[in-house]
Structure formats: C-alpha cells, structure tokens
Amino acid sequence: MIKKTIKVIFTLFILFSSIQANGQCKIENKYFQAGEDLNYDLYFKYGIIYTKAGKSSLRTVSEKYNGKDAYKMSLLAESTGAAKSVFTLNDTLSSYMTKDLIPLAFTKDAHEGKEYTKENITYTYGKGGNVTIRTKRVKNGEPRFDETLSSPNCVYDMISVVFYARTLDYSKMKQGDEAAVEFMAGKKKVYMVIEHQGTEIIKGNDDKKYDCIKLVLSMSNGNKLAFEDKEEAMRVYITNDNNRMPVRLDSKLKVGSTRAILKSYSGNRHAVNTK
DSSP states (O other), rough: HHHHHHHHHHHHHHHHHHHTTTTTTOOOOSSTTTEEEEEEEEEEEETTEEEEEEEEEEEEEEEEEEEEEEEEEEEEEEEEEEGGGOOEEEEEEEEETTTEEEEEEEEEEEETEEEEEEEEEEEOGGGGGGGEEEEEEETTTTTEEEEEEEEEOOOOTTTTTHHHHSSGGGGGGOTOOOOEEEEEEETTEEEEEEEEEEEEEEEEESEEEEEEEEEEEEOOOSGGGGGGGOEEEEEEEEESSSSEEEEEEEESSSEEEEEOOOOOOOOOOOOOOOO
C-alpha cells in the first residue's frame, strides 16, 4: 500500500511538473513548417467494420492573426460517394498558433448528419503568463454557451494539441509514459493526457510503410489520482523521425468513429523515413 501511494504521488508530480513547465507556452518547433500538406483517405466505422467513405487533409500555412505572424493548421474532413446517404460529414477545424506554438484561436465548422455546429475559442494572454479563454458554441442556429475561463497554464484545443504532441521528446519517454496539458472540451477546461504506447509499423494508402510512435490522447477531469478517470478521445500514429508526421488518426464521433490514413504528403520540413 505504501509503495503504491508513493508511485501515485511520483506519477502526479511528473505529470503536473510537465503542465507547469509549459506554463509559458513557447515551444521551439523543429518538426513541421508552413506548406506541409497531408492528405488522407477517410474511413467510417459502424459496428466493427471500417468502410472507406471520404477524404481528409491536414494543412499548415503562414497567416497573420491580429497582426501577428502565425501558423494556421486546418483539418478538413468530408464524406463522399455512397457514404453520404448513410452519414453526411463536412467538418473544418482550424487552429491559429504563433510561430513558437502559442495557441491563439480555434474554430470549428461542422456538418454532421442533420446537425450543424459552429464553435470558436480565443486565447488572450496577460502578464505573468495567465491566459483568458473565451469559448462559444452555436448548434443548429441556437446559442449553446458563451463562457470565459482563465488558467496560469497553456491551454490547447483539438488541433493545436496534436501539433503540441508532435514536439514532445519521445527519446526520453518509454512505453506507458504520459504527458498532460490543459485542454478545452466545449465549455469545460479538462486535461488532455498524451500516452506513449511504443512504436508500430503503419502502412499508408501510398503503399509505403512508416515506423510510427503510437499515441493515445485521453481527456480527464483530473478528479482522481494519476488521471484514472481518463476517457480516450483519439489515437495518433506519428512518424518516428524528425517530422513527427501523422500517418493515421483514429477518432470518435457521436455515431461510430473515423480513421484517416495517409495517402500523400508534401512540404515536409525533413526527409521522411519509410520502410
């Protein structure tokens, strides 16, 4: 019992030290650049079967945001062909970050089935590194919430957290190790726990094989020791090279789940290692 308690306390110390260490948000980006363009085949899962049903892309460009040089990272996903008759999907999720990867804003424009959701998050930074977050959602034309929160730490969203995960030093992590950051889930501020689950060879839809780092991203309210209450949100397989390029992304929908598998890429910062 004493050993278990010590282990839990040590785990919490490591996790919260990671959160606190990122309180100033700035990160040196060695892994991606403006012009990176990743294209995916999109699959839907109903029951136990994945069916090819659309296309997706993840693109990074340079833009100005409120007069500042910034990255804009956009994830686009849409159903095509016969899949539209089963479930219509047309989503655009974008994050704006400074060139040293400080989150600035997030937008979501999502048509899923008969539902249309528009969401906006903005981050405003004060003295001492505190951040004020305003989050708004309108669903099917009706306002759902308009909340303002604050935090002394960095806070991420669904797109910026993927790019944050690309910057972690996995050479110092072993299978089962976790890092945690604060994360906006609708109108709530929770934790996103990024778990390193080792490496795996993933075949892309370009007939190439990639040595990938497997990451499981889970959300947690942080109410239990060592985030025992965490709920899986996404699995991301990133190349085990200097690009950390997402090769496969698995995520859940209200109805079923999606899988995006890399079909083509261009504009990478480094040469891509393939098998």
